[in-house]
Amino acid sequence: MPYRRILARSRRPVALAVATAAMLTVAQTATAATTLRGLAEAQNRYFGTALTDGNLNNSTLTNVAGAQFDMVTPGNEMKWDTTEPSNGGYNFGPGDQIVTWAKSHNDRVRGHNLVWHSQLPGWVSSLPSNQVQGAMEAHITTEATHYKGQLYAWDVVNEPFNEDGSLRQDVFFNAMGTGYIADALRTAHAADPNAKLYLNDYNIEGQNAKSNGMYNLAQSLLAQGVPLNGIGFESHFILGQVPSSMQANMQRFADLGLDVAVTELDDRITLPASSANLQQQAADYAAVVKDCLAVSRCVGVSQWGVGDADSWIPGTFPGQGAATMYDQNYQPKPAYNATVTALGGSTGGGGSTTGELHAVGAGKCLDVPNSSTTGGTQVQIYSCSGAANQVFTHTSSGQLTVTEAGTTLCLDANAKGTTNGTKVIIWSCNGQTNQQWNLNANGTITGVQSGLCLDVNGASTANGALVQLWTCNGQSNQQWTLG
Structure with missing residues (x-):
C-alpha cells in the first residue's frame, strides 16, 4: 500500500535525554569494537540509519546513532516538499543540518530523494503537463548541485512502481511517460557525477511482479546507457515475512552490474510485543543481514530510524510498532544482538x-x-x-x-x-x-x-x-x- 515514511519526532524530554546520553557514553565507548558500524566496515559494508533534523535535539538518540551507524539517510529533509516548497524557492537548511551532523561523526549520507509522487508540493501537481519536465529537471539539478560531492548516493526516483509491476501514473509519468526515469537519472548524473544513483522501492525484496517490473526497467535503462548504479530495497517488513527469495532476488540485480542496498529496514509487530515476537524479529533481522552479506554487491543495510521511539510505524499502522533494534529507551533488543552475531560479532550472551x-x-x-x-x-x-x-x-x-x-x-x-x-x-x-x-x-x-x-x-x-x-x-x- 502507499504510505508516507515520515519519521516520528522523539517524545523523550530533552533534559532526560541529555542526562541519559552522557551516561551512555561510557558503555558505548567500551563496546566500540562490536558496534554495527565497526562490524559492517570489517565486511566492507556500511550499517546506516535515518535521522530527521528534530532527532538531532535528542542526545540519547544521537549518541546511539553516532556510535552504531556510519551511513545517514535524511528522513524528510531532502524531499521535494521541504527543499522546494514553492516553485523556484529552495530551502536546504534542514538537509544541511543532517549532512553537517553526519560529517561530524565520520558518516556518509544517502540522499533521499529527488523525485517521488508523495510529499510533493501542490504546485508541482498543478503544473500544465508541458511544464513538468522542466520543473523536474530544474529541481534535480539545483538540489544535486547543492550537495555535489557531499553525498554517497541519491535515491533519484523513489517508489515508481505499482504492486503489479506497472509504473505509477503520477504527475511525472502522466506528463513524460516512461522516459521520465531515464531523464531524471541523466539529470542527476550531470549535476553530481560522483554520486551513486539509485532507484528505490518497497515490496521488491522478494521475487514477485513488482520486483520483476523493477528488474525489467533496470535492464532497459542499462541497455540505453542510462547512469543507474544501484537498486534500493526498502525492506519495511511485517514480522515473520522476510521473503525466502530475497538473496536470490538481490543477486539477479547484482548480476546486471548494479549495487544493491537494504535502505529502510524495519520489522513491525502487533503490539504489545511478546518475547516470542522479539525472538522472531531477531531472526528476521539476522536473515536480512545474512542475505546482504551473501551478495558481494550488497553495499550495506540501513534501518529506518534509530529506535522504536522515533519509528514511523505506530503513526502509520495503528496498533503496530516495536519495529527496530532499539526499544523506546534506546536500549538494544534481541534483534540488535542477532544483527551483531550475523555481522560476525559477539554479543557476550546467547545460548548456554x-x-x-x-x-x-x-x-x-x-x-x-x-x-x-x-x-x-x-x-x-x-x-x-x-x-x-x-x-x-x-x-x-x-x-x-x-x-x-x-x-x-x-x-x-x-x-x-x-x-x-x-x-x-x-x-x-x-x-x-x-x-x-x-x-x-x-x-x-x-x-x-x-x-x-x-x-x-x-x-x-x-x-x-x-x-x-x-x-x-x-x-x-x-x-x-x-x-
Whole structure:
C-alpha cells in the first residue's frame, strides 16, 4: 500500500535525554569494537540509519546513532516538499543540518530523494503537463548541485512502481511517460557525477511482479546507457515475512552490474510485543543481514530510524510498532544482538553460556546470599569466589539459572515487577517473561518483560549490596560480563 515514511519526532524530554546520553557514553565507548558500524566496515559494508533534523535535539538518540551507524539517510529533509516548497524557492537548511551532523561523526549520507509522487508540493501537481519536465529537471539539478560531492548516493526516483509491476501514473509519468526515469537519472548524473544513483522501492525484496517490473526497467535503462548504479530495497517488513527469495532476488540485480542496498529496514509487530515476537524479529533481522552479506554487491543495510521511539510505524499502522533494534529507551533488543552475531560479532550472551556474572562497576560477582535455595531470596553482589551460588547459565530460552545443592532456580523479577526498584530474586523456573533476560552487546542485562536493567542498588561496591531492576542509564553499576 502507499504510505508516507515520515519519521516520528522523539517524545523523550530533552533534559532526560541529555542526562541519559552522557551516561551512555561510557558503555558505548567500551563496546566500540562490536558496534554495527565497526562490524559492517570489517565486511566492507556500511550499517546506516535515518535521522530527521528534530532527532538531532535528542542526545540519547544521537549518541546511539553516532556510535552504531556510519551511513545517514535524511528522513524528510531532502524531499521535494521541504527543499522546494514553492516553485523556484529552495530551502536546504534542514538537509544541511543532517549532512553537517553526519560529517561530524565520520558518516556518509544517502540522499533521499529527488523525485517521488508523495510529499510533493501542490504546485508541482498543478503544473500544465508541458511544464513538468522542466520543473523536474530544474529541481534535480539545483538540489544535486547543492550537495555535489557531499553525498554517497541519491535515491533519484523513489517508489515508481505499482504492486503489479506497472509504473505509477503520477504527475511525472502522466506528463513524460516512461522516459521520465531515464531523464531524471541523466539529470542527476550531470549535476553530481560522483554520486551513486539509485532507484528505490518497497515490496521488491522478494521475487514477485513488482520486483520483476523493477528488474525489467533496470535492464532497459542499462541497455540505453542510462547512469543507474544501484537498486534500493526498502525492506519495511511485517514480522515473520522476510521473503525466502530475497538473496536470490538481490543477486539477479547484482548480476546486471548494479549495487544493491537494504535502505529502510524495519520489522513491525502487533503490539504489545511478546518475547516470542522479539525472538522472531531477531531472526528476521539476522536473515536480512545474512542475505546482504551473501551478495558481494550488497553495499550495506540501513534501518529506518534509530529506535522504536522515533519509528514511523505506530503513526502509520495503528496498533503496530516495536519495529527496530532499539526499544523506546534506546536500549538494544534481541534483534540488535542477532544483527551483531550475523555481522560476525559477539554479543557476550546467547545460548548456554555459563560462568560468573561480574558486576563491572563493583568488581564483584552476582551472588545468591548464603547459597540459599529459598524462592524469593534477593540476589546481591559479593567478592567473586567461583562457588556454585555465583555461577549462572544463560539458557537458549533466555533464563539465567543457578544450581545449588542439586536445585536449579531462575533469576526472577519479583512479582513480575516492571517498576524501578523491583527486587531481583531467585525463584523456581517457570518459563515466564519475568525470568527471561537479554545479555546485550553494550554490557547491560535487561528483563524481557520489563525492559529494565539489572542494577546494583545505589551504585554500591560493597559486599552484600542488593540487585534490583532500574531504568537503563549506561552507568557502570548496570554493566555485567558473563564468564
